[in-house]
Amino acid sequence: MAVTSLKRNLEWLFLVIFVIGSAWLAWGLYSQWRGIIEGHQLRQNSQITTIGNATRAVFNSQETLLTLLGGQLMVHWRMGQVDAVQTVFENMLEHNRTTVGYALLDEDLDPVVVRWRDDRVQPVTPRDRAAERSVCETARDSGIMVVGGAFRLESMDRWLIPACKAMRDTGGEVTGFVSAALAIDGPDSFFAEQAALGQSNVVQVIRGADLSSMLWATALELPEGYLAQPISRRIYEQAIASAERLSGAPIDTIRATGRPYPYRLETALGPQVGMAMYDDRYDLWVLTQTNRRELLADFFLSAWIYVAIYLVVLTSVLALLFAIGRAERRRRADLVYQAHHDMLTGLPNRQSAIADFERMRHRYGDEFALMFIDMDNFKAVNDGFGHMQGDAVLRLLGARLNEFAREEERVARVGGDEFVLLTPETDPERLVARGCKLADRLAARYVVDDVGFELGCSIGIARPGDAGPSLNDLLRAADVAMYSAKRDQHSARLYEPTMGRVYLENIQIEQRLRKAVDDGAIHMVYQPQVDPEGRILGVEALARWDDPELGEVGPSRFIAIAETSGLIGRLGDHILECCLADARRIANQRTTPLRWSLNISVRQFLQPDFAERVIERMSEIDRSTIEPVLEITENLFAEDYGSLASGVGKLHRAGIRIALDDFGTGFSSLAMLRDLTIDELKIDKSFIDDLEAHESARKLVQSILAIGRNQGMRVVAEGVETRRQFEILREDGCEVFQGFLFSSAMTMESLIDALTRGLPGRD
Numbered sequence: 001m002a003v004t005s006l007k008r009n010l011e012w013l014f015l016v017i018f019v020i021g022s023a024w025l026a027w028g029l030y031s032q033w034r035g036i037i038e039g040h041q042l043r044q045n046s047q048i049t050t051i052g053n054a055t056r057a058v059f060n061s062q063e064t065l066l067t068l069l070g071g072q073l074m075v076h077w078r079m080g081q082v083d084a085v086q087t088v089f090e091n092m093l094e095h096n097r098t099t100v101g102y103a104l105l106d107e108d109l110d111p112v113v114v115r116w117r118d119d120r121v122q123p124v125t126p127r128d129r130a131a132e133r134s135v136c137e138t139a140r141d142s143g144i145m146v147v148g149g150a151f152r153l154e155s156m157d158r159w160l161i162p163a164c165k166a167m168r169d170t171g172g173e174v175t176g177f178v179s180a181a182l183a184i185d186g187p188d189s190f191f192a193e194q195a196a197l198g199q200s201n202v203v204q205v206i207r208g209a210d211l212s213s214m215l216w217a218t219a220l221e222l223p224e225g226y227l228a229q230p231i232s233r234r235i236y237e238q239a240i241a242s243a244e245r246l247s248g249a250p251i252d253t254i255r256a257t258g259r260p261y262p263y264r265l266e267t268a269l270g271p272q273v274g275m276a277m278y279d280d281r282y283d284l285w286v287l288t289q290t291n292r293r294e295l296l297a298d299f300f301l302s303a304w305i306y307v308a309i310y311l312v313v314l315t316s317v318l319a320l321l322f323a324i325g326r327a328e329r330r331r332r333a334d335l336v337y338q339a340h341h342d343m344l345t346g347l348p349n350r351q352s353a354i355a356d357f358e359r360m361r362h363r364y365g366d367e368f369a370l371m372f373i374d375m376d377n378f379k380a381v382n383d384g385f386g387h388m389q390g391d392a393v394l395r396l397l398g399a400r401l402n403e404f405a406r407e408e409e410r411v412a413r414v415g416g417d418e419f420v421l422l423t424p425e426t427d428p429e430r431l432v433a434r435g436c437k438l439a440d441r442l443a444a445r446y447v448v449d450d451v452g453f454e455l456g457c458s459i460g461i462a463r464p465g466d467a468g469p470s471l472n473d474l475l476r477a478a479d480v481a482m483y484s485a486k487r488d489q490h491s492a493r494l495y496e497p498t499m500g501r502v503y504l505e506n507i508q509i510e511q512r513l514r515k516a517v518d519d520g521a522i523h524m525v526y527q528p529q530v531d532p533e534g535r536i537l538g539v540e541a542l543a544r545w546d547d548p549e550l551g552e553v554g555p556s557r558f559i560a561i562a563e564t565s566g567l568i569g570r571l572g573d574h575i576l577e578c579c580l581a582d583a584r585r586i587a588n589q590r591t592t593p594l595r596w597s598l599n600i601s602v603r604q605f606l607q608p609d610f611a612e613r614v615i616e617r618m619s620e621i622d623r624s625t626i627e628p629v630l631e632i633t634e635n636l637f638a639e640d641y642g643s644l645a646s647g648v649g650k651l652h653r654a655g656i657r658i659a660l661d662d663f664g665t666g667f668s669s670l671a672m673l674r675d676l677t678i679d680e681l682k683i684d685k686s687f688i689d690d691l692e693a694h695e696s697a698r699k700l701v702q703s704i705l706a707i708g709r710n711q712g713m714r715v716v717a718e719g720v721e722t723r724r725q726f727e728i729l730r731e732d733g734c735e736v737f738q739g740f741l742f743s744s745a746m747t748m749e750s751l752i753d754a755l756t757r758g759l760p761g762r763d
């Protein structure tokens with residue numbers, strides 16, 4: 001989502017830069033083009049002005065010359081001095097290099113004297129004559145020098161233009177003509193100086209009357225026969241129309257002002273941009289035009305710099321944006337990685353476990369399983385060796401887990417020392433086997449900086465079919481199974497729905513128990529312990545809880561829950577106080593001693609100063625009538641055997657007896673007997689139950705009784721329910737009995753009653 005919005009932003013940014021860049025480029029190219037056009041126009045303008053002025057100057061000087069000479073020549077001629085005329089012409093030809101021939105004509109246009117620069121020239125050709133005649137005819141009606149169209153003088157191999165001026169007497173009558181032939185090509189032509197602008201630029205001088213060309217100045221070759229024929233009228237009109245359009249002035253104005261006017265033209269050579277200027281005196285158009293392609297070439301020559309800059313900038317921006325996009329994508333990928341991985345072990349984290357779970361669910365439906373892995377004593381590594389070592393162990397652990405997982409399986413770290421593995425395996429046996437294998441792998445020794453660590457590992461396994469569809473269901477179920485595994489010292493356990501029920505009940509019990517402890521709702525009942533004659537020797541205090549919501553909850557259950565939930569301290573204290581209060585009550589009424597047995601829970605016993613506190617509380621009781629006994633179960637010692645010896649010793653010395661409850665069911669009964677000062681053994685009910693049916697049970701019971709005798713300990717048979725059991729026990733030498741056969745647990749009032757009157761049914 002975020003990545004696409006970044007991409008969109010970058011795309012927008014690029015678009016904006018692209019649009020601005022393109023606008024800049026377009027503007028740059030346009031002004032470049034305008035600059036070229038305007039620059040060229042400026043140059044054309046000055047060029048055409050120069051050429052126009054030069055042309056006019058040339059004709060003006062010719063005219064002045066002809067006018068001045070004409071009068072003198074006419075005088076010579078009238079006086080019959082033809083030779084003088086010849087001499088003048090020769091001098092003129094000598095000094096005026098652009099004129100190749102002069103002629104003096106009479107009023108009927110017949111030649112009087114003709115003088116050519118080159119003697120070999122045979123000047124009189126029908127064409128020359130025709131040209132000369134038409135020019136002079138025009139000059140007859142005009143006060144100024146008339147210039148004719150260009151013609152070619154083959155014998156000289158040159159292009160010439162005729163100029164003619166009529167001579168008049170004082171009355172204005174034409175008396176004769178002086179004409180000159182001006183060379184317009186080759187050496188000494190009077191246009192020779194005119195340079196063209198660039199390769200395709202053409203400068204032309206055209207006669208307005210017949211559109212015949214007089215001059216073509218260009219860097220190109222002069223087109224074949226160019227001077228021989230007038231330019232096309234169509235082209236001429238096109239040019240005029242364009243000049244009118246561009247300037248907004250009509251042709252008459254254009255002609256009259258004599259200023260240069262721009263025009264555009266389409267010719268066989270391509271599109272032309274030109275400028276025209278009209279000379280009213282000699283009826284001449286001076287034109288300059290350049291092929292637009294040449295300007296375009298100029299334009300492209302400079303435009304590529306703009307385009308190059310544009311492309312460089314655009315590619316740089318594009319590259320930059322790509323780089324930003326890539327860096328951002330990488331950064332986001334890192335973030336996504338970080339968001340989905342545990343930085344310490346590099347394993348996927350809880351977040352990924354959720355995603356993996358969804359994928360598994362999508363792919364396998366209910367046919368997969370989750371393993372919840374809990375390291376048993378990892379906290380000890382952290383506490384004992386510091387977090388650095390702890391982290392190193394976790395990294396090794398993560399690597400082992402990762403290595404263990406198959407391709408289709410997914411692992412994740414979901415807590416400090418908690419991991420999950422999702423697997424498509426569903427077969428219960430294979431699942432448990434795989435869980436055990438994993439537990440073995442993870443429980444193998446870890447070595448960090450030459451220090452070895454051995455961690456236990458418990459694994460709970462749950463399948464959606466048993467646990468429920470959501471990940472939470474699976475995790476909770478696997479957690480339940482994991483606790484069950486831990487409790488029963490298995491390394492892996494598959495969740496079964498009954499476990500879940502118990503788990504939920506336990507949660508409920510825990511909540512209610514908290515309230516019950518606060519309210520003092522737990523009360524005590526007492527089960528008598530009797531001698532073979534049924535006389536009460538003592539009682540065992542048993543806790544009872546009748547919850548308004550849950551009903552009666554057995555002590556085995558709520559004591560165990562109190563132990564795991566941390567409630568046992570307060571509950572134990574409450575029970576102790578109740579028992580002491582009841583004991584005080586009883587003590588006052590008795591004359592003979594009564595054993596007063598209390599059950600002490602595992603955790604209670606491990607509380608600091610437990611022994612001291614009990615001794616202190618018990619000191620308030622009259623020991624001549626109440627003999628306190630603490631019943632502790634054997635598996636208590638299995639947990640923290642060593643640390644108990646001193647507490648037990650202290651209690652014993654203070655006159656408080658210690659009984660081993662449920663004797664025979666634990667693992668280290670005999671070792672405990674050796675090391676601890678035990679006063680009483682309570683044969684576990686399970687042996688009593690089997691007494692009648694199994695000889696082996698009886699043998700065991702006999703052994704326990706023998707131990708008791710040998711060690712000087714009292715032996716109590718628990719859970720005696722039948723007469724036959726009682727008889728067997730008696731035969732074997734048991735002297736104290738507890739069980740339903742004699743009495744179940746009773747209230748304080750019933751107990752007081754029983755103590756005074758004896759147990760019902762016995763006297």
Ligand code: C2E
Binds near residue numbers: 556662719741
């Ligand atoms: P326990 O200390 O071994 O107590 C004897 C249990 O056997 C009692 O069960 C008693 O009611 C039962 N019992 C006695 N005679 C017979 C019999 O003939 N037949 C049968 N079926 N049962 C018999 P209860 O009261 O349910 O207590 C269960 C266990 O809960 C006790 O086992 C003891 O470990 C624990 N417990 C009970 N009260 C307390 C307490 O105040 N504090 C602690 N820490 N644990 C207690």
Ligand code: MG
Binds near residue numbers: 599631
């Ligand atoms: Mg007991």
Ligand code: MG
Binds near residue numbers: 662685
């Ligand atoms: Mg017992």
